[in-house]
Amino acid sequence: MKFTAAILTSVLAASALVSAAPLERRAKTKMMSKTTRLDASGAIYFITNEPDENMIIAASINADGTLNLDRAVAAGGRGAHGKADGPDALFSQGAIKANKKGKVLATVNAGSNTVSLFSIDPNTPTNINQIGDVASSEGEFPMSLAFNSDGSRLCVLNGGAVNGVICYNVDKKTGLNVIPNTLRPLGLNQTTPATGPAGTASQIIFSEDDKQLIASVKGIPPTPGFLAVWDVGSDGSLSPDFKKISPAKDGVLPFSMTIIPGKDAILATDAGLGFDIFDFKDSNKSSAVKIDGQVATCWSSRSQKTGNFYLTDIGTATVTEVHVDDDLKGSIVQQYPQLPGSATIDNDIATVRGQDFLYVLAPNATAVDVLLLDSPGSAKKISSLDISGPTKAAGITINPNNLQGMTTFSK
Numbered sequence: 001m002k003f004t005a006a007i008l009t010s011v012l013a014a015s016a017l018v019s020a021a022p023l024e025r026r027a028k029t030k031m032m033s034k035t036t037r038l039d040a041s042g043a044i045y046f047i048t049n050e051p052d053e054n055m056i057i058a059a060s061i062n063a064d065g066t067l068n069l070d071r072a073v074a075a076g077g078r079g080a081h082g083k084a085d086g087p088d089a090l091f092s093q094g095a096i097k098a099n100k101k102g103k104v105l106a107t108v109n110a111g112s113n114t115v116s117l118f119s120i121d122p123n124t125p126t127n128i129n130q131i132g133d134v135a136s137s138e139g140e141f142p143m144s145l146a147f148n149s150d151g152s153r154l155c156v157l158n159g160g161a162v163n164g165v166i167c168y169n170v171d172k173k174t175g176l177n178v179i180p181n182t183l184r185p186l187g188l189n190q191t192t193p194a195t196g197p198a199g200t201a202s203q204i205i206f207s208e209d210d211k212q213l214i215a216s217v218k219g220i221p222p223t224p225g226f227l228a229v230w231d232v233g234s235d236g237s238l239s240p241d242f243k244k245i246s247p248a249k250d251g252v253l254p255f256s257m258t259i260i261p262g263k264d265a266i267l268a269t270d271a272g273l274g275f276d277i278f279d280f281k282d283s284n285k286s287s288a289v290k291i292d293g294q295v296a297t298c299w300s301s302r303s304q305k306t307g308n309f310y311l312t313d314i315g316t317a318t319v320t321e322v323h324v325d326d327d328l329k330g331s332i333v334q335q336y337p338q339l340p341g342s343a344t345i346d347n348d349i350a351t352v353r354g355q356d357f358l359y360v361l362a363p364n365a366t367a368v369d370v371l372l373l374d375s376p377g378s379a380k381k382i383s384s385l386d387i388s389g390p391t392k393a394a395g396i397t398i399n400p401n402n403l404q405g406m407t408t409f410s411k
């Protein structure tokens with residue numbers, strides 16, 4: 001009798017295990033293209049961020065900068081949507097990040113409180129393979145990631161009820177290993193999932209010299225947000241406390257951060273007015289600059305080719321090109337309206353055969369817009385990649401309100 005019960009219990013346990021099979025054991029990759037693009041010049045990556053299962057979508061970059069959707073790869077966890085309606089579920093930039101030197105890619109799984117690491121095959125960059133186990137983000141609602149310059153370290157920003165940062169060593173065989181003395185709280189009064197966009201964490205980046213780790217936090221108007229700056233030790237550890245840097249007068253909602261090279265300064269989009277310039281050397285040169293008619297300017301990247309910054313606004317579906325001069329004075333160069341209502345969010349730039357291309361996720365149009373950045377002030381939209389048809393054909397669930405992230409890798 002006892003024996004039978006034991007068998008029954010183990011059978012039940014076994015079937016429970018089957019139905020609760022970990023995500024790792026499900027089909028990992030779905031192909032959306034029959035051909036392997038050995039001639040690809042690079043790739044772009046973003047995430048479905050679906051609550052049932054987060055998938056990484058990878059598209060190869062052709063020689064002319066246009067895109068081909070190649071594959072979707074299980075990210076090893078679940079996505080999440082913050083407490084707010086519409087696209088930009090994570091209120092962040094940097095939910096997925098590629099690193100060229102390390103040939104690695106990492107994504108958050110905001111609904112599982114984990115981070116996953118992948119290797120990038122440099123010959124076929126949409127071919128990515130998970131390295132090691134998913135790592136705990138040691139917090140809740142992870143929403144942004146930063147690699148140091150050579151891709152040997154990775155830090156994650158948690159934006160939920162348990163918020164703050166933690167960093168890992170990147171090991172090509174074992175994956176992500178926590179670096180001691182890097183678990184640092186931000187002290188935000190938040191929920192899981194986060195309630196926003198006001199009052200949420202936004203992005204995490206390393207300074208240009210890798211000696212500081214910086215997280216941006218949006219304010220709750222009229223109280224302005226701030227940048228949290230930790231010093232990074234030679235062993236990768238972080239200073240116990242962060243230095244809090246406020247935006248210049250009128251700045252309220254620091255969102256994405258893009259380094260201004262050689263200046264010890266950052267351009268941060270500001271959803272409340274346009275963009276903020278943070279000068280770490282001489283705060284008197286910091287400024288908050290208005291973009292007339294803007295609704296929520298939240299994402300940014302910089303082109304090496306034009307030397308300018310490209311900012312996207314979810315509300316106006318417009319790309320704004322900004323020049324920052326030697327004195328850190330920022331000015332608007334040109335604006336490029338995209339499809340109205342397409343909700344342009346995350347963007348990144350790739351250099352392909354000496355030309356720069358801007359890739360903009362437009363979730364409401366289930367598309368990625370491609371703009372050629374030939375010279376300052378003359379960005380040209382050259383194509384728009386449809387992501388709804390191929391994902392549907394391959395049986396991949398996408399939802400405009402959940403799609404997030406944009407990162408590029410080029411050969």
Ligand SMILES: *[C@@H]1O[C@H](CO)[C@@H](O)[C@H](O)[C@H]1NC(C)=O
Nearest residue numbers: 187188189190191195199220
């Ligand atoms: C945290 O936020 C909640 C909701 O807005 C508020 O009721 C509570 O007073 C806040 N707690 C602190 C310590 O500020």
Ligand SMILES: *[C@@H]1O[C@H](CO)[C@@H](O)[C@H](O)[C@H]1NC(C)=O
Nearest residue numbers: 279280281282283284285286
């Ligand atoms: C910044 O401005 C204040 C007053 O306008 C001045 O006293 C201070 O010396 C300036 N700081 C620097 C570093 O220039």
Ligand SMILES: *[C@@H]1O[C@H](CO)[C@@H](O)[C@H](O)[C@H]1NC(C)=O
Nearest residue numbers: 086314315340341342343364
């Ligand atoms: C996205 O599309 C929905 C449905 O058409 C629309 O109601 C919403 O305003 C759009 N959002 C943005 C930010 O354009």
